[in-house]
Each structure stands twice: as structure tokens, then as C-alpha cells.
Amino acid sequence: MRISGLASNLDWEQLVDQLMQIERRPLLLLERRKLEIETEKNAWSDIRTRVSNLRDRIAAVLAADLFQRVEATSSDAARVTAQAGSAAVPGTYSVEVQQLATAHAIATYVEVDPSVARNVDGDLTLAVTTVDGHTMASFHVMIDPADSLYAIRDKINAAVDAAVAADPNLKPYAVRAEIIGGHLVISRTETGASTIEVSGSAAGALQLLNQNGAERIVTEGKDAAFKVNGVGFTRSSNTVSDVIQGVTLELHQAGPGQTVTITVGWDDDAVVDAVKKFVEQYNSTLSFMNQQQDYQAAGGGKLGGDVLLTMLRGELRRLVADPVEALSGSDLDRLAAVGITTQDKSGTLQLDEAKLREALAADRAAVQRLLAGDPDAAGSSDDGVFVRLRKAVDRWLETNTGLLDRRIDALDDRVRDYAEQMERMEYRLQLREQNLMRQFEALESLIATLQSQEQWLIQQINQLTSLRPRK
Structure with missing residues (x-):
């Protein structure tokens, strides 16, 4: 612990703090500039994300099957x-x-406690037959005297599952056993005019057959x-x-x-929905760009006067507004003809859904060519509005070499450069502060030594004065 001014009566620690505040002013300027660049970089990153989302919306309009749905x-x-x-x-x-x-289903005649052993010993066969008497599948189960209705159900289902696993072709003819209100119910898993026929020594004892050998049919299998x-x-x-x-x-x-x-x-709804989502994303992207260049907007002005942003915003607005060259002179040569118009000087769009639906009903192929272009054409003059938008956006978003990535990378480099400058300046300031502290500590030590010597001299003078003879 260090206490300043004990000898000098000077609070030199506070003095050092004040001196260091002055010395730190260049560092504060660097921090402020670094923050400005980070804010600018974040704004560009947001723009890149919005433009990327816009590309996804453009791709949805250009989906190969959109107009064929x-x-x-x-x-x-x-x-x-x-x-x-x-x-x-x-x-x-x-x-x-x-x-x-409907699916054929049979059930036992008598309701019993399904948890009690049925005391039945024998075999049970379930055959699925067609209306013309062909047996499509047979499932065999051995019943033991200790088996309850629950156990018999599980044995039937296990036998069916094993048979289907061994031969997947049997799946359409599978059956399923259930216990419903004390009855064993066996149903076809699929509908149709096929029946379940039970046989075996255990069929009668389980009450799946009556005395006349007839099944209890609860649902007759029928074809639609x-x-x-x-x-x-x-x-x-x-x-x-x-x-x-x-x-x-x-x-x-x-x-x-x-x-x-x-x-x-x-499916006109699919086309309208795709265009509507594009308009929403386009407006979100353009509005954010406008905000970043407007110093008076809340949270805006971060990219005011940025030439690159002006270029990007201008290109998007131009590509949306310009007519399709190959359709020049036709009624459907620009987006306004199908209800997509510019709202105001902000450049954002509005969609008249009714007008777009009317255009689709009148000439679906012409609307497709306006939006998506002629897929068989070789020249760019036949590019639809969304094709040329996609090409432009792809150039801006190209990884590493695109203008957006290059701008973000350049800003990132500047942020790192400022961070390194601040780190070096912080180190120099620490050395400066330590040096000042050492100087004041040395001064404090010197003053303390001088004060000690002063006290010693005073004591010596006082002693000499006391030794003088009195008159």
C-alpha cells in the first residue's frame, strides 16, 4: 500500500492520475474511431444479411415449377x-x-377377463383371403394353457410382425390383434374386400368360432x-x-x-405469395439502406454519404423499375403492369394482389416471362426482372470477391489495426505511469531525507545553544 504526500504534503497520486488523463486523450480518440468503424462494419454486415435474404426471395420467384404448380x-x-x-x-x-x-374385423363371442389364463392348448391360424377365395397370407400361433387373452394378443402380433419382416410382400395383408372390453378383436391393417378366416384347434376354444363354425364379424371388409x-x-x-x-x-x-x-x-396463391414475400424483403432491405444514409433518422446516418451503398441502392431500384428489353412495346413489359409499383421517393414497393391475379388469369405465360424471363433465350435481353436481379445480387454477394465482402473485410482490417494501435499505446501509457510514480516516489524519499537532516541540524543547534555559558 502506498500513501502519497507524507513528506511532501503533496497528493501526487492524484496529480499522476490527472496527468495520465491528459496522456490518454489520444487513446480515447482511437477508441472512439474504432467504435465508429465497428458500427459501420455492423451496418454493412446487416445489409449483407438482408441482401442475402433478398436473394432467397428472388430464388423463390424463379423456382422452376412455380408457374406450373x-x-x-x-x-x-x-x-x-x-x-x-x-x-x-x-x-x-x-x-x-x-x-x-373398410377393414375386415372379427372378435371373440364371449367377454372374459383378459388377464386370466384361458386354459386353451392348441394352434391358431389366421388367413387373409380375397373375395374369390385366394389366400394371400397365413399367420400361425401356438396357444398354451397359461396364456391370457393379453398373452394371446401379443403372440398374434409378434407372429405377424415376424412374418412381415421375413417377407415384406405380406405387409398389405397383415392383421392386428387388440383387447377391447374383454374381447379379442382381430382386424385387417388395411381396408379392402378381403376377409380374415380363423382355423386351428384353439379357434373354437377361444370363442373366435361359434358352434356352427362361424366367425363373429364386427366389420365387413369392403372396397371403396x-x-x-x-x-x-x-x-x-x-x-x-x-x-x-x-x-x-x-x-x-x-x-x-x-x-x-x-x-x-x-396455383395462383403460390405465385402471389412468392412475389409478396419478395416485396416485403425488398422493402426491408431498401428501408434499412435509406435509414443508414439518413442522419436525421433514429439510429441512422452510420453510412451517410457512402458511395458504395448509394451504388447498391440505386442498382436495385433501377433493376426493379426498368422494363424488360425483349418485351418492349407489350402490355406486360415492367412490374407495374402486374401490380408491383413504387410507393414514394423512398423506392419501396407495394403489391396489388388483385391486379397480379388478373394478369395471371389473362396471360400466365406472359407474367412468367416478365418475372422469370425466357428460359430458352440465349441473350440477356430476354432476362426477366427477377433473373437480372438475381445476377446483380449474386455479384454483390460473391464470397470474398464480392463488393459487400470486400467492404466488410476492409473495415474488419481497420478495426484490427486500431485495436493493435490501442494495445501499443496502452502499453506505453502504463510505462509512462510507472515512470511518473517512480519519480514522485523518489521525490518523496528525497524530501523525507532532507526533512530528517533538517531535524538533526535543528537538534544540533539547540544543543550548542544550551552549552553557551550564561552571563
Whole structure:
């Protein structure tokens, strides 16, 4: 611990602190400049992220299948729904569901405690047969006297799983056993007009067969029966994908004599959604750029007067506003023709969805060419608006060599340079402070020595004075 001024009566530690504050002024200037550059770098990093997100939105509009996507709608989704795939073509279809497909199921006749041993010894065979009597799969189980209904259920399911694992072709004909209210219920895992036939010495004892050898059928296996545009079909499943090209029908409820209209049309929602998301990201990007160049905006002005940012902002606005050269003279040669217009002097865009939908309905191919260009053309004059946007954005975002990366890297180098300068200056200031401390400590020591000598001299003079003879 060091206490200043004991000998000199001077608070030289405070004096050193004040001197060092003056010496640190250049360091504070460096810190302030470093912070400014870091702020500038962060602003450019944010711009790069926004432009990268903009490129993703551009890519969504340029997706190869965007304008070829179709959607299917149903006039009664409670009865029939539809899903359109890439092979679907626009059209309208009338569907009448006469009968739903069901899975065959049988159950034991007698309700018992499923946890008590059934005292049945024998074999059980479950065969899945078609309506014409062909056996498609057979599953065999050995029943022991100690087996409860729960144990028998588990044995049946294990035997089915093992058979399917050995031969995956048996999967469509698998069965599943369950315990429901003290009954053993065995059901087909898939729908269709196939039946489960039980046999074996344990079938009767388990009450799966009555005295007449008949099963207790709780659900009859049936095929789905339906009509499409008046033509009748039957299928083993309620999911039908081979009647209407590229469309999968889901049959939910039978209604003989009641038709459901399935409409397959172009998916305009997909196009509108892609364009809408682009406009939102474009506006976010451009608004942020405007803010960074506006000294009066809250949190803005960090890149005021930056020529590179002015170039980037200007290029984006120009590419969005300019007409497509190859479409010059046509009604659809610029984005404004399909409802994408500039709002004000800020350059942000607004989308008129109704106008875009009208353009898609009137000439879908022309809208596609305006936005995505002519894929078969060799010249850049046939580039659509979003193609030329993508090319420009790709140049700006090119890794390491793109203008954005180069600017960020240059700012990062400057930040590191300032950090190194500050580190060297901090080291020099520490040495300066230590040197001042040593000098004042030496001064304090010297003053203390002089004061000690002064006291000794005073004592000597006093002693000499006392030795003088008195008159």
C-alpha cells in the first residue's frame, strides 16, 4: 500500500492520475474511431444479411415449377378432399362416393377377463383371403394353457410382425390383434374386400368360432365404390391416386347420389405469395439502406454519404423499375403492369394482389416471362426482372470477391489495426505511469531525507545553544 504526500504534503497520486488523463486523450480518440468503424462494419454486415435474404426471395420467384404448380379444391371437404401433384392438369371433376372402403374385423363371442389364463392348448391360424377365395397370407400361433387373452394378443402380433419382416410382400395383408372390453378383436391393417378366416384347434376354444363354425364379424371388409364424371370405380383403399392424372383423392364419407366437385387449377396463391414475400424483403432491405444514409433518422446516418451503398441502392431500384428489353412495346413489359409499383421517393414497393391475379388469369405465360424471363433465350435481353436481379445480387454477394465482402473485410482490417494501435499505446501509457510514480516516489524519499537532516541540524543547534555559558 502506498500513501502519497507524507513528506511532501503533496497528493501526487492524484496529480499522476490527472496527468495520465491528459496522456490518454489520444487513446480515447482511437477508441472512439474504432467504435465508429465497428458500427459501420455492423451496418454493412446487416445489409449483407438482408441482401442475402433478398436473394432467397428472388430464388423463390424463379423456382422452376412455380408457374406450373396446380392446386385441387373440393366443394365438400367433409366427403372428398384432393391433393394435386406436379403431373396434374387443370380441370373440373364430379365425384360421387357410393361406399367407403373398410377393414375386415372379427372378435371373440364371449367377454372374459383378459388377464386370466384361458386354459386353451392348441394352434391358431389366421388367413387373409380375397373375395374369390385366394389366400394371400397365413399367420400361425401356438396357444398354451397359461396364456391370457393379453398373452394371446401379443403372440398374434409378434407372429405377424415376424412374418412381415421375413417377407415384406405380406405387409398389405397383415392383421392386428387388440383387447377391447374383454374381447379379442382381430382386424385387417388395411381396408379392402378381403376377409380374415380363423382355423386351428384353439379357434373354437377361444370363442373366435361359434358352434356352427362361424366367425363373429364386427366389420365387413369392403372396397371403396365411387364415380368420377359418371364412370364407376372400385378400390381397396379410400386413398385413390390412379383415377385422375396427378391427383390423389381422399374419400371421407359416402353419399350415394350426391356429387362433390373437385377443381384442379393453377396455383395462383403460390405465385402471389412468392412475389409478396419478395416485396416485403425488398422493402426491408431498401428501408434499412435509406435509414443508414439518413442522419436525421433514429439510429441512422452510420453510412451517410457512402458511395458504395448509394451504388447498391440505386442498382436495385433501377433493376426493379426498368422494363424488360425483349418485351418492349407489350402490355406486360415492367412490374407495374402486374401490380408491383413504387410507393414514394423512398423506392419501396407495394403489391396489388388483385391486379397480379388478373394478369395471371389473362396471360400466365406472359407474367412468367416478365418475372422469370425466357428460359430458352440465349441473350440477356430476354432476362426477366427477377433473373437480372438475381445476377446483380449474386455479384454483390460473391464470397470474398464480392463488393459487400470486400467492404466488410476492409473495415474488419481497420478495426484490427486500431485495436493493435490501442494495445501499443496502452502499453506505453502504463510505462509512462510507472515512470511518473517512480519519480514522485523518489521525490518523496528525497524530501523525507532532507526533512530528517533538517531535524538533526535543528537538534544540533539547540544543543550548542544550551552549552553557551550564561552571563
